[in-house]
Amino acid sequence: MLGVSSVFIVIQNIYYVVLALSFWFSGACSVIFIENKVIEINLGDNMVNDSYFGYSLLLQKGSHPIVIVGSPKQDSKNGGALYSCEISKYHNGNCSKYYMETSNIGDFNGNFLGSALDGDANTGESFIACAPKKVFIVGTFENKNYYLKGFCFLHKNSSRLDADIEFYPLDQDRVVAVGNAQGQYYYDNAFGQAGLDIEYIPGTGRVLMGAPGIKNWNGAMVSQSLSSFGDFKIIPHRLFPSAKANFDYLGYAVTIAKMGNTRYEVAGAPRAENLLGVVKMFNGFQLFQQFNGDETGGYFGSSLLCSDVTNDGIDDLFVGVPMGAGSTFDEGYVYFYKNALLTKVKLFGSRKPGARFGTSISALGDIDLDNYNDIAISAPFEDDGTGAVYIYMGEKQGIKTTYSQRLSPLNFYGNYHSVKGFGLGLSKGNDIDGNGHNDIAVGAYISGQVFVLNSKSVITFAMSLRPNVSSITDKSMSVRYCISYQQRSKTNNLKSVIFQLALQLDYRAVGVRDYKENITVFLENEMCKSLDVFIQPNVVDILPFRITLSSDVLGDIMATGENHIEKEIPYSHGCGVDDICQTKLAMDLIAKTPNIVLGLNREIVVEVTAKNTGEPGYQCNLVMSIPENLKLTRRDCKSENYTFSCPFSRNLAIEDTQAKLVFDVSSVKPTVDEIEVDFDLKCLGENLTPTKQTLSIGVIVQNSPYIEGKPDPENIYYDDESVEDAHEFSHIFTVGNSGPSPVKLRVYLLLPMAQFEGKDVFEFIEAQVDRHGSRVQCYPSNETRIYEKKYDVQSVLTEPLNNTIVVDCFEEGSKCLEILCQGEYLEKSSEVAKYTVKIKTKTSLLAAHFMNELQKKSLVAYVASAFLFNSTSRIEGHSATLIFSSHRKSVPIWVWIIAAVLGVSLLAALIFLLNKCHFFERSYRDKLNGERLMDHQTAEMESTEHDTEDLQNDEMN
Numbered sequence: 001m002l003g004v005s006s007v008f009i010v011i012q013n014i015y016y017v018v019l020a021l022s023f024w025f026s027g028a029c030s031v032i033f034i035e036n037k038v039i040e041i042n043l044g045d046n047m048v049n050d051s052y053f054g055y056s057l058l059l060q061k062g063s064h065p066i067v068i069v070g071s072p073k074q075d076s077k078n079g080g081a082l083y084s085c086e087i088s089k090y091h092n093g094n095c096s097k098y099y100m101e102t103s104n105i106g107d108f109n110g111n112f113l114g115s116a117l118d119g120d121a122n123t124g125e126s127f128i129a130c131a132p133k134k135v136f137i138v139g140t141f142e143n144k145n146y147y148l149k150g151f152c153f154l155h156k157n158s159s160r161l162d163a164d165i166e167f168y169p170l171d172q173d174r175v176v177a178v179g180n181a182q183g184q185y186y187y188d189n190a191f192g193q194a195g196l197d198i199e200y201i202p203g204t205g206r207v208l209m210g211a212p213g214i215k216n217w218n219g220a221m222v223s224q225s226l227s228s229f230g231d232f233k234i235i236p237h238r239l240f241p242s243a244k245a246n247f248d249y250l251g252y253a254v255t256i257a258k259m260g261n262t263r264y265e266v267a268g269a270p271r272a273e274n275l276l277g278v279v280k281m282f283n284g285f286q287l288f289q290q291f292n293g294d295e296t297g298g299y300f301g302s303s304l305l306c307s308d309v310t311n312d313g314i315d316d317l318f319v320g321v322p323m324g325a326g327s328t329f330d331e332g333y334v335y336f337y338k339n340a341l342l343t344k345v346k347l348f349g350s351r352k353p354g355a356r357f358g359t360s361i362s363a364l365g366d367i368d369l370d371n372y373n374d375i376a377i378s379a380p381f382e383d384d385g386t387g388a389v390y391i392y393m394g395e396k397q398g399i400k401t402t403y404s405q406r407l408s409p410l411n412f413y414g415n416y417h418s419v420k421g422f423g424l425g426l427s428k429g430n431d432i433d434g435n436g437h438n439d440i441a442v443g444a445y446i447s448g449q450v451f452v453l454n455s456k457s458v459i460t461f462a463m464s465l466r467p468n469v470s471s472i473t474d475k476s477m478s479v480r481y482c483i484s485y486q487q488r489s490k491t492n493n494l495k496s497v498i499f500q501l502a503l504q505l506d507y508r509a510v511g512v513r514d515y516k517e518n519i520t521v522f523l524e525n526e527m528c529k530s531l532d533v534f535i536q537p538n539v540v541d542i543l544p545f546r547i548t549l550s551s552d553v554l555g556d557i558m559a560t561g562e563n564h565i566e567k568e569i570p571y572s573h574g575c576g577v578d579d580i581c582q583t584k585l586a587m588d589l590i591a592k593t594p595n596i597v598l599g600l601n602r603e604i605v606v607e608v609t610a611k612n613t614g615e616p617g618y619q620c621n622l623v624m625s626i627p628e629n630l631k632l633t634r635r636d637c638k639s640e641n642y643t644f645s646c647p648f649s650r651n652l653a654i655e656d657t658q659a660k661l662v663f664d665v666s667s668v669k670p671t672v673d674e675i676e677v678d679f680d681l682k683c684l685g686e687n688l689t690p691t692k693q694t695l696s697i698g699v700i701v702q703n704s705p706y707i708e709g710k711p712d713p714e715n716i717y718y719d720d721e722s723v724e725d726a727h728e729f730s731h732i733f734t735v736g737n738s739g740p741s742p743v744k745l746r747v748y749l750l751l752p753m754a755q756f757e758g759k760d761v762f763e764f765i766e767a768q769v770d771r772h773g774s775r776v777q778c779y780p781s782n783e784t785r786i787y788e789k790k791y792d793v794q795s796v797l798t799e800p801l802n803n804t805i806v807v808d809c810f811e812e813g814s815k816c817l818e819i820l821c822q823g824e825y826l827e828k829s830s831e832v833a834k835y836t837v838k839i840k841t842k843t844s845l846l847a848a849h850f851m852n853e854l855q856k857k858s859l860v861a862y863v864a865s866a867f868l869f870n871s872t873s874r875i876e877g878h879s880a881t882l883i884f885s886s887h888r889k890s891v892p893i894w895v896w897i898i899a900a901v902l903g904v905s906l907l908a909a910l911i912f913l914l915n916k917c918h919f920f921e922r923s924y925r926d927k928l929n930g931e932r933l934m935d936h937q938t939a940e941m942e943s944t945e946h947d948t949e950d951l952q953n954d955e956m957n
Contacts, residue, residue: 054443070114130195268301436489
């Protein structure tokens with residue numbers, strides 16, 4: 001049964017949990033962009049299906065801010081269009097089309113004009129738009145040549161609709177020429193597709209363009225002057241294409257990196273290095289740095305951004321991998337390279353299937369004015385194609401790896417559930433509403449919409465909470481709480497801000513404990529209020545009296561600062577004039593089990609005994625530092641970074657006080673030899689005697705692994721007429737563990753090898769491991785061993801040993817291939833790992849190598865072995881494949897001699913016997929002939945008499 005003091009502790013803990021939840025769910029966490037007041041822009045009745053309106057975007061600020069929108073499939077005749085949409089005066093479909101026409105003879109359809117767009121930040125200034133799929137026709141009517149060169153428009157005044165100048169990033173001669181390098185034809189710049197991606201370089205009069213089709217789609221960048229169109233340079237400069245780089249698509253994405261006063265051209269080649277992808281950084285024509293992708297087909301380098309998010313004067317590099325699989329498919333991710341060095345950090349969105357996070361990356365500038373630039377990353381196919389944009393904030397160390405805000409049309413105020421492709425078009429940040437914080441435009445190209453999102457004004461605020469007492473000795477006290485703020489933007493004038501304050505008192509306060517109010521605070525003026533607090537008398541619980549103050553800002557404002565303050569006011573404990581209890585603590589630790597056996601012991605029980613011989617010890621807690629693989633089963637403990645604080649005694653006196661702690665050891669790894677737990681006893685006040693101790697418990701590994709070998713097939717047969725045949729066979733080793741402790745899967749496979757005239761008689765093909773999803777790597781071991789023979793060869797044979805040629809790794813002078821398979825642990829007795837090794841032999845080599853032995857024996861036993869080591873011994877298993885030969889053995893010469901002697905002897909004996917029987921005498925032969933003649937005459941007479949009787953019988957009839 002719980003005592004009164006215990007009940008008070010439970011009540012207080014529940015109370016503070018409720019307070020914490022009410023605070024966190026009050027909306028204290030702010031975001032930078034306003035989602036409930038978005039501006040939607042579309043072409044209304046003027047839009048055609050699949051126009052890709054919103055594919056590219058450029059925000060320009062001014063007295064009448066505009067968003068320039070690329071719609072590369074809007075006009076079927078001219079192959080794309082560009083629109084100027086005035087944001088402050090926008091009405092449904094009220095966008096003006098720029099008049100852009102080309103004088104060059106060519107194919108207008110499918111130019112993809114507006115797929116790439118960049119320019120100045122102010123209205124009335126320049127912008128560049130490109131059509132990378134522009135096809136030019138060269139030649140006569142009968143012999144036309146089509147070249148996919150690409151072209152661009154320079155529009156020098158965005159406020160006018162007709163002030164454009166067309167130019168061609170690659171001059172015509174070089175584009176249309178088909179070069180000849182060492183007798184091989186190749187396309188030079190004819191299919192350059194210049195302008196697939198562009199980066200406008202303010203203040204330089206130049207633009208960097210991607211041209212991924214140059215030189216057989218090796219790809220390149222084009223640094224183009226905007227004042228003299230004949231002034232351009234192709235980076236890198238190649239005389240001839242590289243066959244290795246064909247279809248690398250260098251220039252698929254381009255950007256500029258600034259490092260001090262030096263600019264570097266950066267291009268992505270997402271198909272390079274066998275589809276792993278490459279990003280190359282050039283200083284002029286020289287390759288300065290290269291970044292390599294690590295996932296096939298991830299499209300590493302298909303999107304790029306250089307932005308100084310650490311405010312150190314050196315740009316940082318972001319590389320998109322939108323088709324990175326993740327745990328499903330096409331989830332996407334982005335690599336962050338601080339200062340464009342090779343050390344990288346991975347950024348993820350929501351890791352949703354098919355999202356393609358990293359398709360577009362955009363620089364937002366310093367939107368929250370904390371001196372660190374911020375970025376936006378899109379996932380235009382997230383949520384079944386709706387799309388989302390993620391905001392990441394910069395900091396001194398780099399980029400915060402957790403996004404600060406996720407923009408989705410599904411969260412906008414209104415009905416935007418039909419939006420598709422949100423985020424493929426992504427503008428740079430620009431302050432179009434004049435509040436000092438950059439805004440953003442996002443295009444949903446599939447549904448043909450553009451959304452303009454304004455940023456909130458950002459303020460920095462500070463709160464204070466000051467009670468008028470340092471300890472509680474009376475039934476009342478006074479609390480003063482204050483708040484003030486400063487604005488970050490110099491262009492914004494927020495004269496006042498409304499804060500919602502919540503003051504929450506300890507459960508031992510009398511009367512109302514929760515106070516909420518909205519107060520108006522004026523710029524750079526501290527607003528303060530006071531509250532008289534009355535305390536319940538005769539309270540058993542002497543835990544400090546707790547007061548919390550939390551705040552939230554109202555309106556479209558992002559407030560940064562500490563929005564939760566907590567004060568604890570101790571009760572007076574009667575421990576001297578200084579009110580500090582000086583304790584003298586002593587503690588003993590006893591472990592019921594000094595050592596544990598992994599898999600056998602599931603828990604450790606530790607008894608803690610303590611006493612206090614000094615001043616009163618209030619609110620004593622047992623503080624423990626526990627290793628990661630050990631778990632404390634008590635639930636009333638607080639934890640932080642594997643440090644646990646557990647209630648031990650509310651008032652520790654001179655009498656012994658005991659507590660029993662139970663630790664779960666089921667997660668302890670076999671690699672741990674010893675478990676160490678640090679214990680310390682802490683009470684309110686000051687302890688004069690140290691109590692910190694370390695408890696050490698040994699970890700013992702006891703396992704019983706086994707290995708069973710089996711050949712497949714068991715027998716192989718060949719004869720003299722099939723000696724050229726190749727036979728494959730396998731050996732399957734099953735590794736198990738009878739426990740109790742896990743066993744490390746460090747398995748060695750031994751394969752005997754032999755050569756005949758420099759050729760392998762037995763050829764290793766592969767080793768495969770079946771481990772139920774766990775990764776196991778097998779590779780030839782570099783270790784050289786002499787193996788002691790421990791097994792009985794006859795135990796793996798089904799034929800007599802005296803008729804068998806044994807080939808294994810344990811005979812003197814044998815040559816073996818040792819394969820090491822590294823895996824994880826077998827944790828349970830029901831788990832097994834199967835190792836299959838395949839070998840091939842040519843019977844011609846086999847018969848030749850064992851020719852002499854096969855004169856005496858009729859088969860070869862190929863014995864493969866597997867072994868592993870545990871703490872006590874070597875565990876091994878063996879498997880034998882029997883190879884039978886029907887080779888016809890030659891007859892020894894002594895057999896022929898003996899056979900001849902025997903034949904002659906038998907013939908002589910036969911002649912001797914015939915001679916004894918007078919077979920060779922003539923009188924005896926004449927007598928035999930006479931007897932044969934008499935027999936013949938008698939037979940004729942009988943035949944004559946028989947014929948006479950037949951004739952008489954016929955006459956009588």
